[in-house]
Amino acid sequence: MNGSPGGTAIRFQGVTKRFPGYTAVQNISLEAREGSFLSVVGPSGCGKSTLLNMAAGLTQPSEGAVEIFGKPLTGINASAGYMFQQDALLPWKTVRGNILLGPELRGADAGQAEQSAREWIRRTGLEGFADRYPHQLSGGMRKRVAMAQTWIVNPDIVLMDEPFGALDVHTRLRMEGEILALWAGSRKTVMFVTHDLEEAIALSDEVAVLSAGPASRLVGVYQVGLERPRNLIDIKTDPRFVEIYRSIWGDLREEVLKSYERIQA
Amino acid sequence: MSASRRNQVPMAVWQVLLGAVLLLGWEAGAKTGVLQPFFFSRPSDVLARVWKMVAGGGIWEHLAATVAEASLSFLIGVSGGVVFGFLLARNRFLGDLFDPYIRIVNALPRVVLAPIFLLWFGLGIWSKVALGVTVVFFIVFFNTFQGVREVDPVMVNNARMLGASERQLIRHVLIPSALTWIFSSLHISIGFAIIAVVVGEYLGSSRGIGYLISQAEGVFDTTGVFAGMAILAGVVLAVGALVDRLERYLLRWKARDSDAARGGVS
Ligand SMILES: Nc1ncnc2c1ncn2[C@@H]1O[C@H](COP(=O)(O)OP(=O)(O)OP(=O)(O)O)[C@@H](O)[C@H]1O
Ligand SMILES: [Mg+2]
Numbered sequence: 001m002n003g004s005p006g007g008t009a010i011r012f013q014g015v016t017k018r019f020p021g022y023t024a025v026q027n028i029s030l031e032a033r034e035g036s037f038l039s040v041v042g043p044s045g046c047g048k049s050t051l052l053n054m055a056a057g058l059t060q061p062s063e064g065a066v067e068i069f070g071k072p073l074t075g076i077n078a079s080a081g082y083m084f085q086q087d088a089l090l091p092w093k094t095v096r097g098n099i100l101l102g103p104e105l106r107g108a109d110a111g112q113a114e115q116s117a118r119e120w121i122r123r124t125g126l127e128g129f130a131d132r133y134p135h136q137l138s139g140g141m142r143k144r145v146a147m148a149q150t151w152i153v154n155p156d157i158v159l160m161d162e163p164f165g166a167l168d169v170h171t172r173l174r175m176e177g178e179i180l181a182l183w184a185g186s187r188k189t190v191m192f193v194t195h196d197l198e199e200a201i202a203l204s205d206e207v208a209v210l211s212a213g214p215a216s217r218l219v220g221v222y223q224v225g226l227e228r229p230r231n232l233i234d235i236k237t238d239p240r241f242v243e244i245y246r247s248i249w250g251d252l253r254e255e256v257l258k259s260y261e262r263i264q265a
Numbered sequence: 266m267s268a269s270r271r272n273q274v275p276m277a278v279w280q281v282l283l284g285a286v287l288l289l290g291w292e293a294g295a296k297t298g299v300l301q302p303f304f305f306s307r308p309s310d311v312l313a314r315v316w317k318m319v320a321g322g323g324i325w326e327h328l329a330a331t332v333a334e335a336s337l338s339f340l341i342g343v344s345g346g347v348v349f350g351f352l353l354a355r356n357r358f359l360g361d362l363f364d365p366y367i368r369i370v371n372a373l374p375r376v377v378l379a380p381i382f383l384l385w386f387g388l389g390i391w392s393k394v395a396l397g398v399t400v401v402f403f404i405v406f407f408n409t410f411q412g413v414r415e416v417d418p419v420m421v422n423n424a425r426m427l428g429a430s431e432r433q434l435i436r437h438v439l440i441p442s443a444l445t446w447i448f449s450s451l452h453i454s455i456g457f458a459i460i461a462v463v464v465g466e467y468l469g470s471s472r473g474i475g476y477l478i479s480q481a482e483g484v485f486d487t488t489g490v491f492a493g494m495a496i497l498a499g500v501v502l503a504v505g506a507l508v509d510r511l512e513r514y515l516l517r518w519k520a521r522d523s524d525a526a527r528g529g530v531s
């Protein structure tokens with residue numbers, strides 16, 4: 001399924017997305033190298049989820065094109081898994097049922113699927129909750145179920161939309177570490193949306209910054225040259241981390257202020 | 266504070282109490298002559314009549330006819346309503362195409378169809394079934410249609426990203442999601458199915474509860490009319506309890522608020 005190593009997994013080519021009466025993103029060109037970890041940050045409402053939806057093939061760009069492994073994307077992106085910003089679990093399925101949904105839909109061997117579901121339940125710390133329904137879980141637990149549901153089908157590209165916003169610091173660190181370990185072992189391409197610049201830098205190879213909407217542009221793409229594997233606790237005090245943070249925040253700050261002024265006005 | 270008091274006495278007790286007060290008031294009214302027994306009968310007479318019909322066995326043939334007609338109209342109406350509801354909700358073109366016609370047909374009062382169905386299907390059970398179907402179908406159709414259209418698009422997108430085909434989408438997402446709507450329509454449509462077939466029997470047949478009621482009315486036998494209605498009420502309650510059971514099982518994943526508020530059937 002993968003193209004040549006070192007190729008481009010996701011490519012946005014001059015992508016513009018207009019909704020009736022509103023332009024969300026304007027002329028965005030952005031690439032995620034195969035096997036890389038790309039984060040997207042920007043003020044609320046700037047079009048981060050819109051970009052992920054286009055990478056997933058759930059919405060089409062109004063102008064420009066999206067390429068996946070060098071091929072123009074038409075319809076659903078079959079090589080991507082998508083962890084949505086909103087709650088997307090099926091309320092009538094238990095935790096186990098929700099995690100097993102992907103394998104079941106793809107006609108996987110039931111025994112094997114069952115086994116890897118157990119593995120994922122352990123990994124996401126949901127032991128003892130396998131037979132609960134989503135409405136019986138906390139918001140953070142539902143996020144963890146959604147994460148297992150997305151990763152269990154082993155997609156080449158993983159799209160994640162603010163997956164850890166609802167988690168406490170401890171669980172969040174644990175899940176971030178888990179994601180990095182999974183990703184490093186697999187060389188999957190991850191496109192990760194977050195509000196949190198520190199999280200973006202700590203996890204990523206590259207951080208893309210979007211300007212405030214409407215018609216938000218790409219402000220810049222910043223390389224994060226920190227070596228891996230990374231220690232997520234200590235990395236935030238690393239002088240190079242602080243330096244990268246300063247330079248990105250300098251640009252992002254203006255955009256956040258702009259969007260703040262727009263709200264005030 | 267009032268909630269804790271209500272918790273001590275189950276709602277079912279209050280419900281039975283209300284029924285008892287109404288019946289006793291009726292009985293007392295008939296006894297004291299406030300209510301003319303000729304026009305209003307009396308609960309004790311009605312009860313005695315029901316018992317006579319049940320014990321004497323005369324009721325079974327009629328009850329069986331009504332239940333059979335109602336069940337058939339229910340089954341046909343629900344299947345048709347669910348299938349068409351799905352089809353028209355999923356296919357924009359068909360949905361828009363049929364929209365005005367469904368509204369027009371649904372606006373017709375069904376009672377006026379009864380004589381036509383008698384003409385088409387004869388005095389037997391099928392004219393009643395047809396009448397019942399026209400009622401049940403539309404209730405279930407509209408609810409299914411709404412239920413499918415209102416499905417959370419994020420859930421649908423999530424399932425599609427996980428690899429769902431259109432058929433799997435229906436099975437894993439749309440049907441379960443529409444089930445809440447379909448069930449709320451089942452409660453109503455069972456009642457209406459029975460009403461429709463009874464109206465059908467009332468207008469022309471030789472069997473069924475509706476037939477019994479029309480016979481009783483023909484000789485100004487108020488007690489007989491009320492006895493027929495009481496038996497109907499019993500049937501509706503029993504079937505409703507069954508649907509409730511089924512609903513509780515199939516919708517067991519739902520968070521429910523106080524079960525006591527629902528009257529504690531089962
Ligand atoms: N279906 C739609 N119709 C109209 N406007 C839309 C639609 N979807 C998104 N938008 C608009 O496009 C803009 C970008 O939305 P998007 O959800 O991508 O923002 P976001 O960057 O993900 O924000 P947040 O960080 O708050 O999640 C918003 O202003 C939103 O109102
Ligand atoms: Mg968003």
